[in-house]
Amino acid sequence: MTRIEDYALLGDLHTAAMVSTTGSIDWLCLPRFDSPACFAALVDTPDAGHWTVAPVAGGPCTRRRYIGDTLVLETEWVTPEGTVRVIDFMPPRGHAPDVVRIVEGVRGTVAMHSELRLRFEYGRVVPWVRQHGDRTEALAGPNRVRLRTPVPTRGHEMNTVSDFTVRRGDRVPFVLTWNPSHEPPPKTVDAEDALADTLRFWTDWVAQGNPMRGAYRDPITRSLLTLKALTYKPTGGIVAAPTTSLPEQIGGPRNWDYRYCWLRDSTYTLQALISAGHLAEAKAWREWLLRAVAGDPARLQIMYALDGTRYIPEAELPWLAGYEHSTPVRTGNAASDQLQLDVWGETLDSLSLARNAGITAHDTAWDMQVALMDHLEGTWDQPDNGLWEMRGARRQFTHSKVLAWVGANRMAFAVRSRPDLEGPADRWEALADTIHADVLTHGYDADRNTFTQSYGEPGLDAALLMIPRVGFLPGKDPRVLGTIAAIQNGLTEDGLVKRYDTGDSDDGLVGGEGLFLACSFWLVDALHLAGRRTAATALFDRLLTLRNDVGLLSEEWDPVAKRQLGNTPQAFSHFPLVTSALQLHVGRGHRSNHPIVSNHLIAVPDHHDA
Structure with a gap:
């Protein structure tokens, strides 16, 4: 086998x-x-x-x-x-x-x-x-x-x-x-x-980035090489993984095609590349992003093909037996048609990150961002399919609302800090305040001192660990600390973090899954922002042991069988490895609007930061 x-x-x-x-x-x-x-x-x-x-x-x-x-x-x-x-x-x-x-x-x-x-x-x-x-x-x-x-x-x-x-x-x-x-x-x-x-090409590419030293130099460099390898050079797009239908559970049906570019990856992509000094790749990804999302803001998709194509029909290949008989084998991805409101915030966050890092903007880019913000302003309170691409009924996902806040926050700050950019900053700031209050009222369970996956529901979600990372609340806020504790107590297995409780899932699929590796990296970041550096470092060092013999990570980890699961190598596992490693290397917390460049933080004021 x-x-x-x-x-x-x-x-x-x-x-x-x-x-x-x-x-x-x-x-x-x-x-x-x-x-x-x-x-x-x-x-x-x-x-x-x-x-x-x-x-x-x-x-x-x-x-x-x-x-x-x-x-x-x-x-x-x-x-x-x-x-x-x-x-x-x-x-x-x-x-x-x-x-x-x-x-x-x-x-x-x-x-x-x-x-x-x-x-x-x-x-x-x-x-x-x-x-x-x-x-x-x-x-x-x-x-x-x-x-x-x-x-x-x-x-x-x-x-x-x-x-x-x-x-x-x-x-x-x-x-x-x-x-x-x-x-x-x-x-x-x-x-x-x-x-x-080929040896010269890769060696020269690594040398073009920021010098890497210290204990995490090798895993950072190997992850960056992997991410570069997942780049489609003609357009700058980066695929989530080069494979399709490697299962999230051996023998189960959660087998998806990841050979496409997810907007949700954009902030992590830019932060990892900018932090490591690979600005040419960051700029190419930003340009891909602008081309892909061009058009009607209401028709923004969660993913696109390598060249920005929107139509990605999902099909099954019944003549293939599947990896270890995990069927069906799929091509395309029907999740491209879902409504996931967080991608508007992710897109605006990533473009803000590029702007703050000095990657040159142009008028059409700002006009497009204003159009995206205008659409988000009218739709942020709708139910959606959420970060995890639930294929069941839409809900009011807390993470989606937090990312809507991110979009309004970044756009308002852009106008306040850049005299060349125009927009209704007062209105966007007021919207950010409205969303912030809405999340604290409906997405936070005061009795349990934790945020919840969706409004009015008790379930937990690993995406809640990103609340301090995007600057929605400080890392040491009692509500953040309570959420970290709740997730550690109720959403971990063998010390690693599950995405959510799949037993309560309404996505129409039977069967569980492995542990989504990015979620444990989010816990590393949340612990570090909470001031628990020792615990963050211990968890990060353990995650490094899950890489294979040549330093690659797939999407998930099976804590029982002690093996990797899901498509491989997975960009969404290697992006957070880079950003978490740099955070621990630098020794200071960072947020998605605080990129690390040459071991220095580019600080962007945060509306709710203490």
Whole structure:
């Protein structure tokens, strides 16, 4: 069984591949993150497509690692006959996407086997394969893939296989290249030149950020590299994860497609990138955000495709068995049609954050923000589907109201602090006061001294931990402290935080889920803002132990089986890792309107801060 945490990530800033500890690439969509997969064994069996390069004896590797501050993966097997290493990477996209695998002999003599099983359209289409000397070509519909290697290949049971031996000092390259079938094939890259270029690209990118030192330098850097790899370079959009339908519960139905860009991620995205000094990526994400939300403010969506496309129809792929038989396997995401009022506040918060960090604004951007605020002003008191994309009846979610307050707060402050920006600051400030009072009246349970998930209901929600982070109340306010205690007592398992009580969920799905990792990072931030640095550090250090051997986190953690769950690697797990680590490194609390830049806080006055 290949666990979710057994996978490592390769990427070229357009798409990504997932490589297992057995040397098998079990997931790859070409040419984009959201294209149909040509290797889909991740959500089925090897019959759905994979590419394995490993010793003939097979089995999990002895060890693996990324080379330095890069996305170049080394997988090593120590066998009785010798030691062999496979170097895997995707060069930053040139004319076409490439996957390069170099087999290196380290010690002794090792018999190796390569098995390439291309299956387009999520395992459904078997290509027509031809041999041309050292080149194998697979063709099906719009897809052409070429494999070039100096070792002999042959067809076997509708696979392309190679058997060869490596000795110490040998380096055997395999280069897989995709291009549209109606276009001339691109030039094949030289594997060794591509390796040098790829190592230099990632190393140089890390060096462009703020210098990182201290105990959290490596997890911060690895998370930033992962986030960069989830960036779609042509538009600046960042996918939530490169995979679809990895389950939140093994065998359960909570299997979603995360190969899209969520507006909710925008504040965390910008804060992580700005804090780490990667302003070019922050600016590209901001520009993607402005393009995506352009149009009727009433039709703002919670997510968009990589290029800003709004139509993301959800479909099921019944011919796929699902990861460990967790069905259905889905593409698209019907949650894109939901009403989630917090995204208006998140969008305005993220644009405020970019403005405060000095990322240049322009007139159309402000006009758009005013239009979004005008719409929010008339809709903030409506029930919605909430942060967690509930597929049941709409409710008055407390978190949604808090984020509506954030939108009004940030817009009013922008006008007060920037003479070049115009807007009804008095009215927006009055609206912020109205929303603030409404939340304290209806979203806070005075008898239990805690905020609740929705008005008039007793349930808790991990999103309530963000109340101090967005500046709605100070971190040491008694109501915040009471909420932290309530969540620790009623919404944790094995010391980690659940999103909410799924037993009371009305989302129409049966079955539980793992622990959403971002929620525990929110608890780290809340504890730190409450002045409990020791507890915050202890929890953060424990969360670091949940990463896999190459530093990756999925969406959730199963506290019973002690394994990762959900799509991987998950941006919404790595964003808060970066911001929490920087908070602990700097030693001061921060809020979403207080980005950390070069270890200094850019302070923005807060309407209700003491």
